[in-house]
Amino acid sequence: METTIKDIARICGVAVSTVSRAINNHPDINEETKVLIMQAVQDYHYIPNNSARNLKRSESNTIAVLIKGIGNPFFSNIMKVFEKEIQKKKYSFLLHRVEEHEDEIEVALQLEKEKRLKGIVFLGGYFLQSKERLSKLNIPYILSTGGVSDGTEKESLSYVSVDDYKESYKIVDYLCKLGHKRIATIAAPPMDENIGKLRLKGYRSALKDNGIEPEQDLICYNEDETDQIFSMEYGYKAAKKLLDAGVFFTAIFAISDSIAIGAAKAIFDSGKHVPEDYSIAGFDGIDYAKYYQPSITTIQQPIEDMATETIRILFDLIDGKKNTVGKIFSGELVVGQSTKVL
Amino acid sequence: METTIKDIARICGVAVSTVSRAINNHPDINEETKVLIMQAVQDYHYIPNNSARNLKRSESNTIAVLIKGIGNPFFSNIMKVFEKEIQKKKYSFLLHRVEEHEDEIEVALQLEKEKRLKGIVFLGGYFLQSKERLSKLNIPYILSTGGVSDGTEKESLSYVSVDDYKESYKIVDYLCKLGHKRIATIAAPPMDENIGKLRLKGYRSALKDNGIEPEQDLICYNEDETDQIFSMEYGYKAAKKLLDAGVFFTAIFAISDSIAIGAAKAIFDSGKHVPEDYSIAGFDGIDYAKYYQPSITTIQQPIEDMATETIRILFDLIDGKKNTVGKIFSGELVVGQSTKVL
DNA sequence: TTGTACGCGTTATCAT
DNA sequence: ATGATAACGCGTACAA
Numbered sequence: 001m002e003t004t005i006k007d008i009a010r011i012c013g014v015a016v017s018t019v020s021r022a023i024n025n026h027p028d029i030n031e032e033t034k035v036l037i038m039q040a041v042q043d044y045h046y047i048p049n050n051s052a053r054n055l056k057r058s059e060s061n062t063i064a065v066l067i068k069g070i071g072n073p074f075f076s077n078i079m080k081v082f083e084k085e086i087q088k089k090k091y092s093f094l095l096h097r098v099e100e101h102e103d104e105i106e107v108a109l110q111l112e113k114e115k116r117l118k119g120i121v122f123l124g125g126y127f128l129q130s131k132e133r134l135s136k137l138n139i140p141y142i143l144s145t146g147g148v149s150d151g152t153e154k155e156s157l158s159y160v161s162v163d164d165y166k167e168s169y170k171i172v173d174y175l176c177k178l179g180h181k182r183i184a185t186i187a188a189p190p191m192d193e194n195i196g197k198l199r200l201k202g203y204r205s206a207l208k209d210n211g212i213e214p215e216q217d218l219i220c221y222n223e224d225e226t227d228q229i230f231s232m233e234y235g236y237k238a239a240k241k242l243l244d245a246g247v248f249f250t251a252i253f254a255i256s257d258s259i260a261i262g263a264a265k266a267i268f269d270s271g272k273h274v275p276e277d278y279s280i281a282g283f284d285g286i287d288y289a290k291y292y293q294p295s296i297t298t299i300q301q302p303i304e305d306m307a308t309e310t311i312r313i314l315f316d317l318i319d320g321k322k323n324t325v326g327k328i329f330s331g332e333l334v335v336g337q338s339t340k341v342l
Numbered sequence: 343m344e345t346t347i348k349d350i351a352r353i354c355g356v357a358v359s360t361v362s363r364a365i366n367n368h369p370d371i372n373e374e375t376k377v378l379i380m381q382a383v384q385d386y387h388y389i390p391n392n393s394a395r396n397l398k399r400s401e402s403n404t405i406a407v408l409i410k411g412i413g414n415p416f417f418s419n420i421m422k423v424f425e426k427e428i429q430k431k432k433y434s435f436l437l438h439r440v441e442e443h444e445d446e447i448e449v450a451l452q453l454e455k456e457k458r459l460k461g462i463v464f465l466g467g468y469f470l471q472s473k474e475r476l477s478k479l480n481i482p483y484i485l486s487t488g489g490v491s492d493g494t495e496k497e498s499l500s501y502v503s504v505d506d507y508k509e510s511y512k513i514v515d516y517l518c519k520l521g522h523k524r525i526a527t528i529a530a531p532p533m534d535e536n537i538g539k540l541r542l543k544g545y546r547s548a549l550k551d552n553g554i555e556p557e558q559d560l561i562c563y564n565e566d567e568t569d570q571i572f573s574m575e576y577g578y579k580a581a582k583k584l585l586d587a588g589v590f591f592t593a594i595f596a597i598s599d600s601i602a603i604g605a606a607k608a609i610f611d612s613g614k615h616v617p618e619d620y621s622i623a624g625f626d627g628i629d630y631a632k633y634y635q636p637s638i639t640t641i642q643q644p645i646e647d648m649a650t651e652t653i654r655i656l657f658d659l660i661d662g663k664k665n666t667v668g669k670i671f672s673g674e675l676v677v678g679q680s681t682k683v684l
Numbered sequence: 685t686t687g688t689a690c691g692c693g694t695t696a697t698c699a700t
Numbered sequence: 701a702t703g704a705t706a707a708c709g710c711g712t713a714c715a716a
Contacts, residue, residue, distance in 0.1 A: 002455060002480075004693060015703040020695060030701055045478055050456035052693035054393035055708050070437070071421065076413025083441070095412070097437050099425065113344060114392035136387055232633045265633045274635075291574045291607045293616075293635050346709060357687045362711055372685060394709035397692050 003046045011040050023048060060116040063314065064094040066104050067123040072230065073258070073286045074303070075123060078145065081307035082121065089315060091118065105133045112139055119314045122146060131157060140317035144310040145301070146194075158317060158324040160310045164195045167299045167331040168202030168255070171281050174297075174333055175251045176210035179342035180279060182249040183207065184218040186238045186259050188229055196229070199255040199283060217247045230255075235262025243270050250278060250342055257282035257289035260296050264338065279339040285331075294337030301331050345388045353382050365390060402458040405656065406436040408446050409465040414572065415600070415628045416645070417465060420487065423649035424463065431657060433460065447475045454481055461656045464488060473499060482659035486652040487643070488536075500659060500666040502652045506537045509641045509673040510544030510597070513623050516639075516675055517593045518552035521684035522621060524591040525549065526560040528580045528601050530571055538571070541597040541625060559589045572597075577604025585612050592620060592684055599624035599631035602638050606680065621681040627673075636679030643673050 005023075009016045014033060021029045022037040040046070054060065063086050067075060079095065086093040096111060098104045108120050120141040134141070134157070143159040175183050185203045188196025204214045222229075222238040235254055242249070243266065254260035260282030264274050274280050274294055282289055285300030306329050316322040347365075351358045356375060363371045364379040382388070396402065405428050409417060421437065428435040438453060440446045450462050462483040476483065476499070485501040517525050527545045530538025546556045564571075564580040577596055584591070585608065596602035602624030606616050616622050616636055624631055627642030648671050658664040 002693095005695095006693080016693090017695080017697095017704075018702060021702085024695080028701060033701085045451075047451050047455055049397070049693050050452060051393040051396040052708090053695080055391070055397055055693080055710090056695045057708085070412065071415065071418025073413065073415060079413065095439050109387075109389050110392065113389055232629055236633070261630075261633050265635060265637075268635050287574055288603075288630055291578070291603050293607060293610050295607075344709095347711095348709080358710080359688080359712075360686060363686090366711080370685060375685085391709050394692090395711080397694090397709080398711050399692090 002049075003044045005046070005048070008037065008040050008044065008046050011044065012037050054114060054116055057116055059118065060092075061090070062092045062094050062115055062117055063119045063121065063311075064096055064108075064111050064115065064117050065121045065123055066096050066098050066108060066111075068098045068100070068104060069124060069228075069230075070097045072124065073288060074145075074256075074284050074301075077287075078123065078303050078307045081304055082311060085308055085311040089311075105136070108137060108141070112137060119318050121310060121314060140314060142310055142314045142317070145303070145306060156324050157326065158313055159326045160306050160313065161326075161328060162299075162301050162306075162331045163328050164198035165202045165205075168199040168253070168283060169206045170202075170331070170333055171283065171297070171299050172203045172206035172253050173210065174335075175253060175279065175281060175339065176206060176212065178251075178279065178339060180251040181212055181342075182218065183212070183251045183253060184220055184242055184247070184249040186235055186242075186252060186254045186263055187219055187221050188255060189221050189223065192229070196255055203253055217245070218242075218249055230258055232258050232262035232265070235259030236266045237262075239263035239266035240270075243267070243272075251280070251339070252278060253281050255283055257284045257286045257296055257298055260298070260338070261288060261292055264292065264294075264296070274338050275340040279342075281339055285334060289336070292336075292338075297336040297339040298334050299331040300334045302329050305329060344391075345386045347388070347390070350379065350382050350386065350388050353386065354379050396456060396458055399458055401460065402434075403432070404434045404436050404457055404459055405461045405463065405653075406438055406450075406453050406457065406459050407463045407465055408438050408440050408450060408453075410440045410442070410446060411466060411570075411572075412439045414466065415630060416487075416598075416626050416643075419629075420465065420645050420649045423646055424653060427650055427653040431653075447478070450479060450483070454479060461660050463652060463656060482656060484652055484656045484659070487645070487648060498666050499668065500655055501668045502648050502655065502671070503669075504641075504643050504648075504671050504673045506540035507544040507547075510541040510595070510625060511548045512544075512673070512675055513625065513639070513641050514545045514548035514595050515552065516677075517595060517621060517623060517681065518548060518554065520593075520621065520681060522593040523554055523684075524560065525554070525593045525595060526562055526584055526589070526591040528577055528584075528594060528596045528605055529561055529563050530597060531563050531565065534571070538597055545595055559587070560584075560591055572600055574600050574604035574607070577601030578608045579604075581605035581608035582612075585609070585614075593681070594620060594622050596622065596624050599626045599628045599638055599640055602640070602680070603630060603634055606634065606636075606638070616680050617682040621684075623681055627676060631678070632676075634678075634680075639678040639681040640676055641673040642676045644671050647671060 005016050005019050009019045022034045083093050098107050122143045187200045207214050220238050220242045222234045227234045252263055254263050260280050264280050267278050282296045282298040285298050289296035289298050313325050347358050347361050350361045361379055364376045425435050440449050464485045529542045549556050562580050562584045564576045569576045594605055596605050602622050606622050609620050624638045624640040627640050631638035631640050655667050
C-alpha cells in the first residue's frame with residue numbers, strides 16, 4: 001500500500017503528530033527528530049495525501065482559474081500573468097478547464113468545497129442569466145475578459161473586460177474612415193449571446209453612423225457546427241462562402257484574429273490579395289496576428305493589465321476591502337498591414 | 343457552514359448511509375426515500391465533498407494528463423482527442439498543467455495519491471535520466487509526443503512519438519533536394535537535451551548525407567532567456583540575428599512551426615520575401631502554419647492518431663493486457679508555399 | 685430497505 | 701518537545 005504518515009511515525013518510533021509537525025515546518029519540534037523524520041520521508045517516498053489535507057484544512061490559500069476553451073491563444077498569455085501575480089501573494093494557483101458541455105458554475109461550486117478555495121477567476125465563459133446561480137458561491141469571484149453583456153444586471157458582479165461593443169465600433173469606424181463602404185463581417189452564429197453579439201452590434205452601429213446601411217448579405221457566419229468558432233477554419237470557410245456568393249465588398253471585419261487569419265488565407269487562396277483587393281481587420285491582438293503576413297489590423301486588448309487588475313480586484317474582495325467592482329479597459333487600435341485606404 | 347451529508351440526513355430524517363446510497367445510485371434503496379432525499383439535496387444545494395470521497399474511495403476511474411507548456415497550439419488539438427477517447431471508456435479526464443519550474447514526476451506522484459488515478463499521460467515533458475524516478479509511480483503511464491531521446495533506456499517505457507531525428511532529417515533532405523546548399527537552422531539553445539537536440543541532429547545528418555558540411559554560423563538560436571522557445575518571438579529574433587550577421591544562406595529549417603512563422607516575419611520585415619529570397623521549413627504541422635501566408639512547409643505529426651494510440655496503449659496497460667509499448671509514428675512532409683526550388 | 689459504526693490520512697487541541 | 705485523540709465528510713460492511 002501507500003506510505004502514510006502512520007508508517008513514517010512507526011518507522012521513526014514517534015507519534016503521527018510529531019511527523020505532521022516535521023513535514024509542515026511547525027516551530028515546536030526538536031531539530032534532530034525533524035531530521036530523522038525527514039530522512040524517513042525521503043527513504044520511504046512518503047507523500048502526504050492531499051485529499052486528507054484538504055478535508056482537514058479549513059482553508060488553503062489557493063485561487064482557481066476556470067477556463068472554457070483552453071487552447072485559445074488569447075488566453076495563454078493571460079494565464080502567465082495570473083500565475084505570476086498569484087504567486088506574488090503567496091497563494092497557489094489552480095487551473096481548471098471546463099469542458100464545453102459542462103456548467104462552469106457547477107464546477108466552481110464543486111471546486112470551492114474540494115479545494116477550500118479563496119477565490120475564483122472565470123475566464124472567457126458565457127454569463128447571461130446566471131447572476132442568481134453565481135450567488136451560490138460563498139467565496140469571491142471575478143469574470144475576466146468574458147464580455148459582460150450590456151444588460152442590466154452587471155451590478156453586484158465583479159468583472160474585467162473591454163467594451164466589446166465600443167471597440168468593435170472603433171475598428172469598423174476606422175475601416176469606414178479609410179473609405180470602405182462595402183464592409184463585410186464574419187460574425188458568430190446568430191444564437192451567440194456573448195461577445196459575438198456585442199461585436200456585431202458595434203459593427204452595425206459604426207456602419208450606420210457612417211451613413212452605411214448594414215446589409216444581411218455582408219453579415220456572414222459559418223453554419224457548420226463542428227467547427228469551433230473563433231478558429232481559423234471558421235474564418236476560412238465563412239470567407240470562402242462570402243467570396244463564392246459574389247457579393248461585392250472591399251473589407252472584412254472578423255470578430256477575432258483567428259477568424260481574420262482564416263479569412264485572409266481564403267482570399268489568398270482565391271488568387272486575391274490582402275490588403276490590395278480586400279482589407280481585413282480582426283479583434284483581440286494575439287501574437288499570431290502580429291506575425292501574420294500581412295500583419296492583421298486589430299483591436300489589441302491590454303491583456304497584461306487586465307490580468308493584473310483581475311487578480312488585484314479579486315484579492316481586494318478576498319481581503320474584504322471592497323464590494324464588487326467592474327472595470328472596463330480600453331482596447332488599442334493597432335494598424336497592421338492588412339488594411340489600406342480605398 | 344457548508345451543507346454536509348449529515349445535514350441532509352437530519353433534514354430527511356434518515357441515516358447518512360441512506361443519503362449516500364441515494365446520491366450514488368445504489369440499487370437497494372426505496373424509490374420514494376430517494377426522491378425525498380434528492381429533493382433536499384436540491385433545496386439545500388448539497389454538494390458532496392470530493393476530498394472526503396477521494397480519501398475514502400480506493401479507485402476513481404480518472405486519467406490525468408500532465409502538460410508542460412500549456413498554450414502550445416500543438417497540444418490543444420491533442421487534448422480534444424484525449425477527452426473524447428477517455429470519455430468513450432467512461433473514465434473522467436483531469437488536465438493538470440505543470441509549471442515550468444515544477445518537476446512533473448513529483449506532481450504525478452502527488453496526483454496519483456490525491457485523485458486515485460488509474461493512469462497518467464505525460465504530454466510534452468522532458469524525460470532524460472528520469473526513468474528511475476518514473477518507476478516510483480504505481481500506476482500505468484505513458485509519454486506522449488515527448489521526444490523520447492535516442493539513448494539506451496527507452497525499454498520498459500511506454501511512449502508515443504515521432505522520430506524527431508528522422509523527420510527532421512527528412513525535411514532538411516527535402517530542402518537539399520530542392521537545390522539548397524546554404525541551409526540555416528533555428529535550433530534550441532545548446533543546453534536543450536530533448537527534441538531540440540534530436541531535430542538539430544537530423545539537420546546535421548541530412549546536410550552531411552547531401553555532401554554539405556554543417557557550419558556553426560548557420561546554426562542559430564536566441565540566447566534571450568526570457569523568450570520562450572518554440573515561440574514566434576524566439577524565431578523572429580533568431581532570424582533577425584541571422585540576417586544581420588550577413589551570412590549567406592538560401593533556406594531556413596526552424597525546429598518548430600511557430601519559430602518558422604517568426605522567422606518568416608523577420609524576413610518580410612527586412613524587405614525580403616518567402617520563398618523567393620529564402621525558403622523556410624518548420625516542424626509539427628500546427629494550423630497556424632497551414633493558414634500562414636505563405637503556408638509553411640513542415641513535418642505534419644499525425645496528432646490525432648498519436649493521441650488515440652496514446653489512450654489505447656494506456657488502457658491496455660491499465661487492463662493488464664500488455665507490458666510497456668513504445669510506438670513511433672511517421673510524420674508527413676507537407677509541402678507548403680514557403681519553399682521553392684533554388 | 686435502512687441504520688450503526690468504523691476507517692480513510694491528516695491536522696489541531698489538549699495533555700504530558 | 702512530544703504523544704494521544706478528536707474531528708474533517710464520506711462510503712460501506714455489518715447488523716437490524
